[in-house]
Amino acid sequence: MSLNHGAPRILMPDEGSSSSGEDLNVPNGCNKRQSVTSSSSKFGKRNHKGVNDALVDAMLEIAAASKSRAAALMKNESQFSISHCIKVLDEIQDLDERVYFFALDLFENPNARETFISLKSERRLIWLQGKFNASANSIM
Structure with missing residues (x-):
């Protein structure tokens, strides 16, 4: 020995x-x-390489999907931002000042901003006036 x-x-x-x-x-x-x-068979280099490659591929797919989702959210957020809504609001002709300032308060709600921007331009004023009138009627 x-x-x-x-x-x-x-x-x-x-x-x-x-x-x-x-x-x-x-x-x-x-x-x-x-x-x-x-x-x-359980720990061989060949098996490790296959598993590692699959894990790397899966992680890259997750990262790409996350990046894509973040980009879509950023685009969505900027499209329905308050500043973008105000720019569109400023383009509306013959907008009553009371409805204008009501719209500014309304734009604090993300759903209202999305609805406003998603409407066709000729319907935005009608929608805003309807919201304004409904709000004025609920106060009385």
Whole structure:
């Protein structure tokens, strides 16, 4: 028996060693042989590469989808922003000042902004006037 003066060497599963064991030092000065089984079908480099590639592909798909969703949300937010609504509001001819200022308050609601911008331009004034009249009637 030979003495092993260093620490035991631990094999990683993908090192592909065909060795069936390593010498270990034990406190009583004797050496023992520890059995190490290689399970190349479970931990082999080929299997790791396939799994790693699949994980990387999945992560890249998730990142791309997230980036696409963020871009769509940013576009949606800017399309229905308060400042964009005000620009469109300023283009409406013959808008009563009371309805104008009512619309500014209405634009605090994201759903109202989206509705306003989504309407055809000729319907926006009618919609705003209807909202204004409904609000004025609910106060009385």
